[in-house]
Every structure is written in structure tokens, then in C-alpha cells.
Amino acid sequence: MKPILMCFVLLFSLFGCKNAEDEGETSNFSEMKLESPPPPEPQADAIALVQPKQAKSEEATIEIQHKIVKTGNLRFETKDIESTYNQVVKNAKELGGSIQNDNSGKDNETVYRNLVVRIPSQNFDLFIQNISKGVSYFDTKQISAEDVTAQYIDIDTRLNAKKALENRYLDLLKKANKVSEILEIEAQLSAIREEIEAKQGQLNYLKKQISLSTITIEFYKPIAQESGATESYGTKIWNAIKSGFNSFSGFFIALISIWPFLILFGFLSYFFYNRFLKNK
Template identity: 45%
Template sequence: MKKLFACICLLIIVLGCKEAVASEEVASVSMAAPMENKDKMVDATVEETAPTETQIIRTSNLRFETDNLTDSYQNIQKAIVKHKGTLQNDASGKDYGSTFRNLTIRIPNTSFIPFLDEISKGVNHFDRKEISSQDVTEQYIDLESRMLSKKTLEKRYLQLLQKANKVTEIIEIEGKLAEIREEIEAKEGQFRYLKNQISMSTVTIEMYTNDASQSGTTSSFGGKIWNEIKSGFNGLSRFILGIISIWPFLIISILIFIFIKRKFKKKTQ
């Protein structure tokens, strides 16, 4: 009985030793795992931390008539300052019978609707009022993920560059790094532009007035007659100047006509 108990104890000790050796081998294998597996873990972490918040680009296009362009512009300018926006473009001009002013405004996304509500208060009617929202969440996540993946790849090549000994290997790795860095810069530029479009909404305003005093036109009958007289005089002036500009051709034509006429008279005689 004692011999049997001793054999069982010896068997337990042997099995315990084997398990200890196996655990040490697993630990050594995990410590010596290749960098590629670790990089895969890094990539997985990048994908898991990708933003899930909805990314929206908002734009608006407005067109309306106003009684006073100056007052309307000043009201819009106050709203821009209040909502911390910027006036990106300001163009004005005159059509026959009207004066217009076109504005392009960038407004923080959080103030988009409040800004539209404020500038709409003094408008009786909109000829056009367009508000659009474009969901670019998928594009945002995809672009960010590609950019981070390229940066991870760049780190790998930098590690290989430190270990490289041959000149040919160094040149090849540096060539790959140059390509990767160029792609990273392009992705970063696209990403910055997309983030700017998301954070700052674009509002385009076309406003005009038919007020004769602001447009510079004259609606009286006498004024119209005077404008037609000036138009006719300008037309006559352009005609005379056109004839003067071709005087050499006129002289040559006259001389040829006289020569042909004399020849014809001689033949008839």
C-alpha cells in the first residue's frame, strides 16, 4: 500500500513539472512573437477607436428681395459677428432696374440654424431658400482609418531602416518611406478639409432691390428719352470710328473703282 501511494505521488510530481515547462515555453513564444502580430493588434485598436459620432456638412442657399440693401447687409453683418462666423466673399453690382449683393458666409455648425433664423426675421418672402445636410460619417471614418494605417506602416519601415545594414536595403526602404509620407500628407490634407467643412457651415445669400434710388436707374419718361439719345450718339460715334480705322482700305477701293471706270469708258469709245 505504501509503495502504491509513493508511485502516485511521484506521478503527480512528474506531471506538475511538465505543466511548468509547458507554461514557460508558451511565455517565451509570446515574448518572442513577431512584430507583425503586434502591428495587427495596433491596427485593430485603431479601428476600434474610430469615431462613431455622426458627421454632417450643412449648407444653405438664400435669395430674397429687400427694400434697402445697406440695412440688410448691416443686419447680416451683426449676425455674423454674434455667431462668430466669417464673411468669405462679398460681391455687388447692378442689373437694369435693380442692384444686387451676393455674400458667402461660414458659420460654426452649432450656430447654423440660429443664424438662419436671425437673418430671416426681416425678410417678407424668399425667392429661394435651400437647406441641405450631407452625412459624411462613413467618409470621415474611412479617411481617418486610412491615414492612421499609413502612419503605422511608416513606423514599421522606420524600424526596418534602423536594422538595415546593406546600402541597397537602406535605399529601398527610404524610397518606400518617401511614398508613404507623400500619401500621408495627401490624406491629412483631405482630412483637414473635410473637418473644416463639417465644423463650419456655408451660407450663400443673394439679395437684391428694385428701388430706383439704389439701383441708379431713372424711371421717368424724360430720363428714358435722354438715355436713348445718348445711346444713339454712342452708336454713331462707334460707326464713325470704325470707318476711320479702315481708311487705307477705303482709299485703295476708291482708286481701284476709278481705274476700272476709266478702262470701261475707253473701251466704249
């Protein structure tokens, strides 16, 4: 009886150990399956590929806009001074410009008109194109475009530096307790503000020159065309006859204006003739 009981105990213990090993293996597997793997570290090559693109995008966003000052100088002959003037004024108004100066005059050979026009820079080329219509040739045509980007950046940088310095002095003024310190800081602030106003004026003037282009236009008409240099031969003869008649009329009018002297001269001549010459 005892041997049989011992066999059952051995078999039971063997089956129990096997089940325990199986459960341990399953539990370890489940724990390994629940643990999420760590994220892969970025490779150096990938980082190297991404960084240049970011640098390029940053460089692309920092683009300097060029500041250009455009000027023009035109001089040409016209057949009608008033018509050309109206054309210039019309084109200037349509393109958002204005007439700044208007001078007219006459010399020995021509009648002329001189205009200074301010036109928005984006319409500069179109205005020149419109004014050039109908002009056979230009005595003078000068177009210039000056790049003032460096000057603009320099003034703007100095202005911002002065404003930052002003803010630092304002902070010091708030913390100052002594009257001497307050007076010294206010003196420095006064000098800095004068420099700020000067730089701001320079920057405003430069901005105006950039936004509005200046064009000087002079058009003229020869006086010879007005005086009849192309008259026919018959017209010249008729003008000579009229000129001779006008000269004779002038001489006759001059004689009439001295009639008292003529009467006196006639009376004296008659007296001398009867007194001296008649007896001889």
C-alpha cells in the first residue's frame, strides 16, 4: 500500500512543477509584450539633412529689399506748348503724381515751359513712356536709378540704436534719487533726442525720395515758326508793301506832330525871300 501511495505523490509533484514552469513562461511573455520598445534615436545623417534646409529657409526669409531713387530729365521740341502741357498734367494725375514746379518763358530763339513732376516710383517707367509718345527725338533724355539701400540701412540702424539708448537713460532716470543725477541724465536725454530727430528727418526724406520719383521736363517751340519763316514769296512782297506804307504813315504823322515849326519855317523863308532875294 505504501509503494502505491508514493507513486501517486511523485506523479502529482511532477505535474505541478511543469504547470508552474508553463505559467512562469506565459507571465514573462505577457510582461515582455506589454513593455513598449524605446523610440529609435535620430541618426546623425538625418539631422544633417534637416539642418541645412532650416538654415536655407531662414536665409530666404531675411531678404533685403533694395531702395532705389529714380530721377529723369527730358527736353524736346513741340509744335503746341499748351497741348503738350495738358498732356503732361493729365498723365501725371492719372498715375498719382503732381506738378511740383511750373516755369515758362521766352528767349531769343524759343518759347519754353519747364515742369518738375513727382510720380510714384512704381509708375515711373509708364509715365516716361506716355510722355514720349509723339516726340520725334529728345534733345536731352537722362534716366537714373540710384541704389540707396546701404545709406537707408545705416540711417535706420543708427536711429534704432539711439532709441535704445534713450530707453536705457529713461530707465536710469526712474531709478535716480539725487537732483544732480537727474539733471545729468536729462541733459544726456536732450542730446540723444536731438540726434534722433535729425536721423528721423534724414530717414523720412530718403523714404520720400524712394517712394516719389522726380522728373524734370522742358519742352519748347522755336520762335521762327511763329514769325512766318516758311512764308511764300508773294506773302513776303505783300508784307514789304505793308511795311513801306507803315513807314510812310509814320513819317507823315511825324511831320504833323511838328506843324508849328513848319509854319514858322515857311514864314521866315517868305520874309527872307521878299526882303533880300526878290530885289536881286
